[in-house]
Amino acid sequence: MARIGYARCSAQDQSLDIQVERLKSEGCQPIRSEKVSGASRDGRTELAAVLDFIRKGDELVVVRADRLGRDTRDVLNIVHELDQRGAFLTVLDPHISTRGESGRIVLTVLGMVSQMERRFVLERQREGIQAAKAKGVYKGGTRRLDREKVLTMKADGHGTAAIAKALGCSRMQVYRIIGSEAQAPSV
Known part of the structure; x- marks a missing residue:
């Protein structure tokens, strides 16, 4: 039985250190972390790796429910996959x-609150804009x-x-930038 830690924050300039330290203090090994939005599971490669790796009797540990996701359905689907x-x-x-x-x-109630909180944040952001x-x-x-720079590095074979x-x-x-360039109309 493994205790697998998962840490997530949304922005590149945010730190995962506090979450990772807390997961370490709880005895989690390994700990996977990523900086990506929790609005959906798209692009969350570390979470996908954990869900592929986790076995019977293992435990997925997160610091707060909103670190697992900001969408109630996604969180409940993750719990279902673990089941x-x-x-x-x-x-x-x-x-x-x-x-x-x-x-x-x-957990269902917390997922709903987290999803509602995200909607409030987006609404305030739209109003501010x-x-x-x-x-x-x-x-x-x-x-x-x-x-x-991304496109140049890609063209150079990176x-x-x-x-x-x-x-x-x-x-x-990187995928988004490359993909948006591929879809851009040529002049």
């Missing part, structure tokens, strides 16, 4: 385990990656993982 493999989920804050039915109920546009001060988001590592971003970001 299918004979594994279970433990959330540290607040302590919840899917070993018992009451833990499943609490609309207000800034009305004042004429909105210029759009700033690009965090040098798109030309693989997606190598580009992501060199630029300090996720492979999914």
Whole structure:
């Protein structure tokens, strides 16, 4: 029986250190982590690796339920996949385990709250953007990656993982840039 830790944050400039340290202190080994949105399971390669690796009797441990996902259906699907493999989920804050039915109920409620919280954040963001546009001060988001650098490295024969590592971003970001360039109309 293994205790497998999973840590996630949404932004590249956020730190996973506190989550990873907490998982280590709980005896988790291995610990997989990634910096990617929890809005869906798309692009969450480390979570996918954990779900492929986990075996009967193993335990997936996360610090908070929202680190597992921000979509109730995704979280419940993950719990279902763990059930299918004979594994279970433990959330540290607040302590919840899917070993018992009451833990499943609490996890469902927390997943719904997390999803609602995400909708509120997005709504406030949209309202802020609309207000800034009305004042004429909105210029759009700033690009965090040098798109030309990504495309140049790709053209030079570098693989997606190598580009992501060199630029300090996720492979999914590299895939998006390469994919958007491939779909751009030629002039």
